[in-house]
Structures are given as C-alpha cells and as structure tokens.
Amino acid sequence: MLKVLIVDDEPPARERLRSLLAEIGDTEVVGEAGSGAEALSQATALSPDVVLLDVRMPGMDGIEAARHLSTLEEPPAVIFTTAYDQYAVNAFETRAVGYLLKPIRREKLAAALGQAGRLTRPQLQRLATAARAERRTHIAARHREGLRLIPIEEVQYFLAEQKYTTVRHLRGEDLIEDSLRLLEEELAPDFVRIHRNALVAVRHLDRIERNADGQCFVRLRGCEAPLAVSRRMAGELRERFRL
C-alpha cells in the first residue's frame, strides 16, 4: 500500500486525483493539503511515501514546498502536477523529474507512481532556477517534532560552522544543511556576505564599528553580538549602505 499525500489549492483538482487513485488501487490517500505550508505539516505528521504536488499555489509554491520536504529525515518521493507552466515543464523534462499534466490521465498517474523517486536538495535548487520559480519565502530547519519554517524576512544572518550552517532569526537559532555559497547565490541582493563564514540580512543591518586594532564589526538590529567584517568587505559595505 503506497501512502499518498495530495497537494493542490483547487478543491476539484484534489477530488479528481483522489478518485483516480481509488481506481488505480493499491494506494491510500493519507491526506490532502491546499497550500505549500499545509503540505509540509501534513507530510511531517503523516509521513507519506509519495506527494502529488501542484506547482502553482498561492503563498508557497510547489517547487519551494518540495525543497523543504527534502530536508525531512525521511523525505517522500515527489511528483509535480501542473496545468500549464512552460518553464517548469521544461525543467522537469530535462532533469527527468516526475511530473503530470492536468487534466491527468489515469495510466500516466499509475506509471508515475511506479517510478516516483526522491529528489536531493542540490537537484531541487537547480530545478528551481531552471523553472524560474519564485525565490524561497522560508528556510526550513529540521526539528525534533518535524520542520520549522523560518520566514526569510525574519532571518538576521547565516553563520557557517564546520558541518552545518546556523540561522539566526528573530525567534532564535537553528541548524540547517544548506551551504553558505548556495544561500548567497539564491538570496542576493537582500543578503550580503561580510566574511568568509557570515551572510547577513541587509534589512537588519544597523551600523559598522571599528575597534582599537582596526578590526571592523557590523551590528544588526536586535542582535547583541557584533559580527566580524573582513577587511576586503568593510569598504564595500560602507559605500553600498552608507554605514
């Protein structure tokens, strides 16, 4: 029995998938979700084997939801569904990612369920770029109870540690697996690299300070500790933000 989670913002589309799956048999619909965020909490609670994920959804779109799903300990396989989205379809096609075109045919759905595979995080990031998806709205951090979603606006900085990256945000700190380089690529120009190991949110920047040894630091609003700025970045920061 394959456990399936259906994610689509349109109720008729969910209903149709449910009846198609009933006809195919040997599957169990464990849940339905109407948005990306709901999909994540459902997936964490129900641990489905496969998620049928609509690409275009309000709030968090399907591609972003898939990226967050991939941070789960046991990520489900993902099959994207879309009515019409040329960029996304091209991206799925060239990367051999499972997708279905709406209205979905029963045979194609059955075949896709048989082949559905997991996607890795770097794979998904490249997919997001190729599909010209909107930038992520959240950063997902794995937690004991599941996933914690941190809105990008609340992130103050990312700090690279040896194996993990620390996200410092308005409600605390979390560990994530994304590399600082990939985060910088994705989040520029709203985030700026101030040091080899630190990427800070421009919107939270407050001022630059210099200590007696000539070392520069930035202060972020709502952060006690100053962050070291590399010599190379100090001039550029001052010029760009008039700090």
Add this chain to the structure above:
Amino acid sequence: MLRQALRGGAESFYLPDFCTSRAALAIVLIVELTAIVLALARQGVNHGANPGAAADFWADLARTSLFLLWVGLICAALLCWTRGRLERLTVARGSAAVLALLLAVIAAISAAAYFIGHSQLAIGAGAAEFFPAAALPFVLRNMAIGFVIVAVALRYFHVTHQWRRNIEMRAAARVHALQARIRPHFLFNSMNTIASLTRSDPVLAEQAVQDLADLFRASLSDQRQHITLEEELEVARTYQRIEELRLGPRLCVSWDVDRLPRDARVPGLVLQPLIENAIYHGIEPRPAGGTVSIVGELTGDLITIVVRNPVAERQSEREGNRLALANIRERLALLYGELALVKAGRFGEEYIVTLRFPHVTAQSTGATATGATASKKAG
C-alpha cells in the same frame, strides 16, 4: 504606468523631418514646379496686355525660382532647426507657430529682394527691372500667397499623418488581439475542473462546458466588431462562473454596474481581460483569496468602469497584464479616439484599472461605422 498611458494617448507632431536630404530634394522640386506655374500664369496675363512680354518667360521663371528657392530652403532649414521645440507643443499651437515662422521668413526675404533691387549693385548692373518696384504691395502679396500654401501644406501633412497613424494602430490592435486571447493556463485548469466535475456533479460539469464554449466563441470572434455592454458584461460573468468553480470561496466578485447603460457599444472583450488579470494577479497568488470589485458609472454621456483587486504580497511579472491593457487601450481608441481613456496603476494595497469612454448606442454608431468604411475606401 499612468504616465505611460498619457504618453500613449498623446499625439506626436505631424510634420515630416525636414533635416533629411530627401526632404531638401523634394522642396527644390516643389519650388521649381510652383515657379513654373507662377511664370506661366503671369505669362498668360501679360500676353493679353503686352505681346512683347512673351520672350521674358525664361527670365521671369529664373527670378521667380531664385526667390522661391531662397524661401523654400530657408523655411526647411528653420523647420529642421526648431523641430525639437515644435514637437513639444500641441498640434494647434505647433501649427500656428509654423505658420507664423514661415510667414516671417517670406516677409523678410521679400523685403530683402526689394532692397537689393534698389541698391547701387542692381542699378549699376542695369538689372533693376528684374526686381519689384514697390515694397509694401510686393511683401503683402507674397505673404498672402505664402499663407495659403503653408496652410494647405500643413493640412495635407496633418491628414496623411493621421491616416498613417490609424493604419499603424489597426495593425497593432490586430496583433495584440491575437496575443490577448485567453491564457493557456486558464484553459487547462478549466479542463481539469471539468474532468473532475464530470464524475462528481455532471450538471455543473455541463454548465461549465457551456460557459467555456461561450467564452471561446467570444474570444475567437472578430474583435474589430463591436458588441453591446450588456453582452460584454455577460461574457465577464461567464468567465467569473468558471473561475469560481476552480477557486471556490477564495474568489469573491462584487458587481456594481446597475447604473451602466446596457445598450452602449464597446469593442468585444474590453472588460473580461481586466477581470481575468485581476483574478490571475490579485486573487490566485493570495492564500486567503480576496475580492475583485467592478463599479460602473454613467456621468453625462461618459461611461466609467473601475476594476479593483488587492495586490499580491509578491509582485510577479505583469507582462500579460501590460499586453492586455495595451490591447484594450488601442481598441477603445480605434472606436472612440481621444475620448477613450484607460488608466491603470497601483494605489496602496490595490491595483486599479479605470476605463472611460463615451456612451454611444447602436443607432448612432451606425454612422461612425459607415464613416469608417468610407475612409477605408478613400485610403
């Protein structure tokens, strides 16, 4: 957006560019032809009075064309030089300025010709007979001739400019009409909804198929043809019904159009694309959905329709939106010219599109339609 709308509606200056060598050549040709006409006319008049004057034809032609070449080329140079400033004026002021400028040039050159004729240079050379005898009648006569010719030329340039602009607008409107047909995204999503309803609610599925068919019939029909506002409102409502099936309670549409005259003539698909945009950009991207509001007013004989939708938190590319607006603007302008207005822009948390056009009913547009065919034949 608003500024772009205003610029799109404004008329560019209609005079051709006199800075090119082609224009200079054309002026020389026109001047020579005018000189021949004048010399021939004078020849005919003088012939009756003084038979010996026939031999003077070539001399007369030479001095007339010398004078006219000065006038023509200096006028062209002045128009070339002042073009940048003239372009910034309205059509009426620009025309008046051109007329005044050219008359001043004609007066100045006429006066100069008279003074050269009375200088020692001409008298000494025995050439005084080639120059006008009295100053004031000569200058005034030339100004009168100049006034008529410049006025006729301006009218000619204005009409050909309007005609060319009209042709260009028609061509652009046709292209945009093709591009503005209903989005594939909407088509496939509707098909999916219908596929689902076929099982769960066949009656609703049947209605959705009929609605979709009506909508496509409207979108495939010749968009240069005009329909009544009532028909257009029905198309928009049909579209709304299909979207409601798909989006459920997330979509709310409020209509306040009871004051609109149902018999007003409009281009087909003038309102439906605005509702489609409002839903696609304003409602679909919002998790909680929202309300699209359509308000119609009739003040005097002006119809105003305002479509509002909430702005999505994340503003996506609005390429399709701009195309649809440009298309509606062009088609309304083709029908109502300067009287039609399309404005669009973001105001705080709302995106607002305003349409304004005169209330013209079926009977009175009959005359406009025949007028249009007549001008097409003339072109």
